Amino acid sequence: VLTQSPGTLSLSPGERATLSCRASQTVSNNYLAWYQQRPGQAPRLVIYGASSRATGIPVRFGGRGSGTDFTLTISRLEPEDFAVYFCQQYGTSPWTFGQGTKVEI
Amino acid sequence: QVQLQESGPRLVKSSQTLSLTCTVSGGSISSGGYYWSWIRQHPTKGLEWIGYIFYSGSSNYNPSLKSRITISVDTSKNQFSLNVNSVTVADTAVYYCARGWWGYYDAWGQGTLVTVSS
Numbered sequence: 001v002l003t004q005s006p007g008t009l010s011l012s013p014g015e016r017a018t019l020s021c022r023a024s025q026t027v028s029n030n031y032l033a034w035y036q037q038r039p040g041q042a043p044r045l046v047i048y049g050a051s052s053r054a055t056g057i058p059v060r061f062g063g064r065g066s067g068t069d070f071t072l073t074i075s076r077l078e079p080e081d082f083a084v085y086f087c088q089q090y091g092t093s094p095w096t097f098g099q100g101t102k103v104e105i
Numbered sequence: 106q107v108q109l110q111e112s113g114p115r116l117v118k119s120s121q122t123l124s125l126t127c128t129v130s131g132g133s134i135s136s137g138g139y140y141w142s143w144i145r146q147h148p149t150k151g152l153e154w155i156g157y158i159f160y161s162g163s164s165n166y167n168p169s170l171k172s173r174i175t176i177s178v179d180t181s182k183n184q185f186s187l188n189v190n191s192v193t194v195a196d197t198a199v200y201y202c203a204r205g206w207w208g209y210y211d212a213w214g215q216g217t218l219v220t221v222s223s
Contacts (some may be wrong), residue, residue: 033209042201042213043152054159054211086152090208092213 002087002098007101017074019101021087024066028091034072038083107132109214111201119223123189127202134183135160138207141185145198192221
C-alpha cells in the first residue's frame with residue numbers, strides 16, 4: 001500500500017512543494033514513479049526510478065528517497081504545476097498507485 | 106512519438122462484458138520490452154492497475170480482478186484489448202491504455218469513461 005501525504009497542498013506560485021509517498025513495505029529496487037494529472041487529462045510521467053526525470057520534465061521537479069519513503073519536490077511552482085500527483089510502485093506485482101496529492105492554489 | 110487511443114462501448118449493462126481496444130500508432134506494438142497495459146480510475150478516486158500483456162502474448166493481471174479479465178494482443182493490427190466479464194456498477198471508471206517500460210508508464214491514451222448501468 002502506498003500512502004501519500006498531504007491529501008491537499010495549498011500553495012502559491014513560486015513556492016516550494018514537497019509531496020510524500022510512503023510504502024507499507026520496501027519498494028524493490030526503488031522502482032517508484034510519480035505522475036502528474038491535470039483535470040480531464042491522462043496522467044503524465046514525471047519521475048521514474050525514484051529520482052530520474054522523464055523526458056521533457058523541467059528541472060524544478062525532483063524526486064528522492066529509497067526503501068519505503070519517497071518525496072517529490074517542485075522547487076518553484078509554476079501555474080501549470082497545480083494538479084494531482086500520484087506515486088506508483090512497480091517493484092512488486094501487483095503494481096500499485098497512491099491515492100494522490102492535490103496541489104492547489 | 107507513440108500515441109494510444111482507446112475505443113469501445115461507453116455504456117455496458119450490469120452482468121455483461123466490458124470490451125475495450127487500444128490502437129497504437131507512431132510505433133510498433135511488437136517492439137520488445139514494453140508492457141502494454143490497462144489502468145482504470147474510478148470517479149474522483151485513484152488509479153488501479155488492471156494488467157499488462159507483452160507482444161508475445163505473455164500477460165500479468167491484478168489478482169483482485171484476475172478471475173474476470175482477459176487482455177489480448179493483435180500485432181497485425183497494432184492493437185491490444187481488454188475484456189472484463191460480469192461487470193457491476195463498481196466497474197464504472199475511466200479506462201486508460203498505457204505503454205509501460207520497466208513498469209512505469211511513459212505513454213497513455215486519453216482515457217474513456219465506461220459506465221455500467223444496473
